[in-house]
Amino acid sequence: MNRDADPLFKPLARDALSQRIAQMLTDAIVSGRLKPGDRVAESVIARDLGVSRAPVREAGRLLESAGLLVSKANRGFFVRTIDATDLDSLYELRLCIEREAIARVVREGRVAQIMPVLLAQIEEMITSASENQLIYQIGVDLQFHRCIVEASGNGRFLTVFDNLASEIQACTALIERVFDEPGLVARNHFLIIEALETGNEDRARAAMEYHIGVARKAVVGHFRSLETGAAQ
Incomplete structure (x- = not known):
């Protein structure tokens, strides 16, 4: 195998990882597994997914900009209350x-x-x-x-x-x-x-x-x- 050749798989960029996590969270919100008012705990999600907290935090910010989450000072992200x-x-x-x-x-x-x-x-x-x-x-x-x-x-x-x-x-x-x-x-x-x-x-x-x-x-x-x- 030629080690100088381009790798078969390239490292997954952080932004791609945060996008995937954002999609998972969106699915959870729409399916009702995450309910309006629920706290989205970065540490718990990061542990469950086996990733660091950074891409989870970025995913939270993406969904905040999309209107699905809201952030509260010193408390983190919560599912937007909407019925x-x-x-x-x-x-x-x-x-x-x-x-x-x-x-x-x-x-x-x-x-x-x-x-x-x-x-x-x-x-x-x-x-x-x-x-x-x-x-x-x-x-x-x-x-x-x-x-x-x-x-x-x-x-x-x-x-x-x-x-x-x-x-x-x-x-x-x-x-x-x-x-x-x-x-x-x-x-x-x-x-x-x-x-x-x-x-x-x-x-x-x-x-x-x-x-x-x-x-x-x-x-x-x-x-x-x-x-x-x-x-x-």
């Missing part, structure tokens, strides 16, 4: 904003202006889904929707959207774990593209309503089933 009713209210508010935002984009003739960016973001979502880059995909998904809201020209819409950003990111993470097929959510964004290309406000509204509605039904329904199971 089915809360989620449903969030989706309802998102729908009100994004449905009218996309209609304004069509009405103001700004579709061509943002189309290249939207298409590029969908491709990024699909690629990151196939490579299991969950946190990155969440960020790109958020930017896709933010681009439409910003292009609407309604500053109030954008302010509310940005204030909800962490919760929207959390919902995106939940969607990706509820649907089994990698990239399905990303590809569903093409329905919005097709509606924008028609130049019809009503079709744009309908596409956004359908897109957010599918996610709303899946995620809220999933959480309701978890809550029902916990109550029994």
Whole structure:
């Protein structure tokens, strides 16, 4: 065996390890094994996984930025407290904003202006889904929707959207774990593209309503089933 040749396996980078741990924690949250308000103990997770605390801490920070965890001074990370009713209210508010935002984009003739960016973001979502880059995909998904809201020209819409950003990111993470097929959510964004290309406000509204509605039904329904199971 030639020892000077490139190694068959390369060392796993710390960021890749933290991404894998973040995915494990996300699965635990969505499945209900980690419940709202539960403490995510770095030392316990590190011991169970046989790793140092550093990548666990980095995974915690990734999920904090994604809205699934919250950090408390001198206490560590905790699972964000969110229930089915809360989620449903969030989706309802998102729908009100994004449905009218996309209609304004069509009405103001700004579709061509943002189309290249939207298409590029969908491709990024699909690629990151196939490579299991969950946190990155969440960020790109958020930017896709933010681009439409910003292009609407309604500053109030954008302010509310940005204030909800962490919760929207959390919902995106939940969607990706509820649907089994990698990239399905990303590809569903093409329905919005097709509606924008028609130049019809009503079709744009309908596409956004359908897109957010599918996610709303899946995620809220999933959480309701978890809550029902916990109550029994």
